[in-house]
Amino acid sequence: MYDYELEPQGFRPPKQLLLRSMIKSVGALDWTDGLITVDALDCHREAAEAYTTFFAGRNQRMYFARPLIAARHPLPSLEDAQATEALxxxxxxxxxxxxxxxxxxxxxxxxxxxxxxxxxxxLDHLTESGIPFIMSRPSPAAKLSERGSCRGSEYKCVFGKLAPTTGHSRSPIPMILWPITVHQSTNAVYLTDVLDIADELIEVRTGVGAGPRRRTGKAPFGTLDAVREELRNVLASAFNQDGVEKRQKLLIVRKSLEDAWSEKGTARQEVADFLDHVMALPASTLFPAQAS
Structure with a gap:
């Protein structure tokens, strides 16, 4: 993919996000003994091995702890009116x-x-097609017009407490992807082109991200009619045989991730190795204030 496809929405990160999060997190790697991530080792072996090799070259260890998912869905509190209404x-x-x-x-x-x-x-297409949907809106950047999202018959907007999807590791439900920035666009390529368990919306790209695609050589039209037509086609496939086939592939992925926390699973072993590594460090490294 071309470099500008990493920003399919032409997103420009806020200055405070760069200063408080991204720059500090990169700098922190210089003084760590290693890194534990909530990514799954078995989800993308090639990427995991590349990261492991990179950190090994810096004399650092890499550990993969995912999937970190509750065994049971938590029930919403009776006081949480929105969650109860959504159920x-x-x-x-x-x-x-x-x-x-x-x-x-x-x-x-x-x-x-x-x-x-x-x-x-x-959203208009969903309501006009009679497809019910629930939409969470926890982002402070969220913007919805009164016209666009709230004139349909079967929809529910949820503001915050309904838990987000946990991807393909919990339920065999294919995703329709609308990547915005950071790792989302590369994940979209992996889930659609490699694993074939999701669909990506291309016509929703905007700004610099709306240039020609490396995979096809074609640029999205980017019009509202094109967005509507693409979504219509994706949904038609999702509710037919293509959706059935993607769910079958998702079952294989889910089984692999579920096995990660079995007795000899990769995630269990990775976390055990991490704990062994941490406990072997000098006390002055773990608790510098107490050691002094």
Whole structure:
């Protein structure tokens, strides 16, 4: 992929985010003994091995602890009116429409699409097509027009406490990806082109990210009509045989990640090695104040 495809939304990170997070986190690697990550070793072996080799060259260790997922879904508090309302909504759709009938839309807690008109077009298409959906909006950058998202009949906007999806490791539910920045675009390539367990929306790209794609040589049209047409085609595939095939592939991925915490699983061994490494460090390294 071309370098500008790493920013498919033409996202420019806020200055404070760069200063407080990205720059400090990179600098912190210079004085650490190693790194423990919540990435899964078995999810992308090639990338994991590349990171391990890189840190080994710096005399540092790399440990992979994922998946860190609760064994059971936590039940919402009776005082959490929004979560309770969302569950009532989903129960209603399950009863009336059956399984796999609701779309959950989430851009997580930090980023948001840079072109509100394209997001509104996508949401309009869902409501006009009679496809029920739940949308979380925890990001402070979230912007939704009153016209675009709230005129449909079967939708629910959730502001914050409904847990985001945990990807393909918990449920065999194919994802429709709308990458924005950092690792999202490369993950999208891996999930769509390599594992074939997801679809990526291309017409929603904007700004510098809307240039020609390395994979096809073609640039997205980028119009609202193109966004609507692409989403229509993706949903048609998702609710038919293509969706069935992707769910079958997801079951294989899920089994691999579930085995990671078995008695001889990779994640269990990685965390055990990490704890052994930490406990072998001098006390002055672990607790400098107490040692002095």
């Amino acid at each position: 009532i909504f989903m129960d209603k759709q399950l009863k009336e429409r059956g399984e796999r009938s609701v779309i959950y839309a989430s851009f997580r807690s930090l980023f948001w699409p840079q072109d509100p008109a394209k997001l509104n077009t996508a």
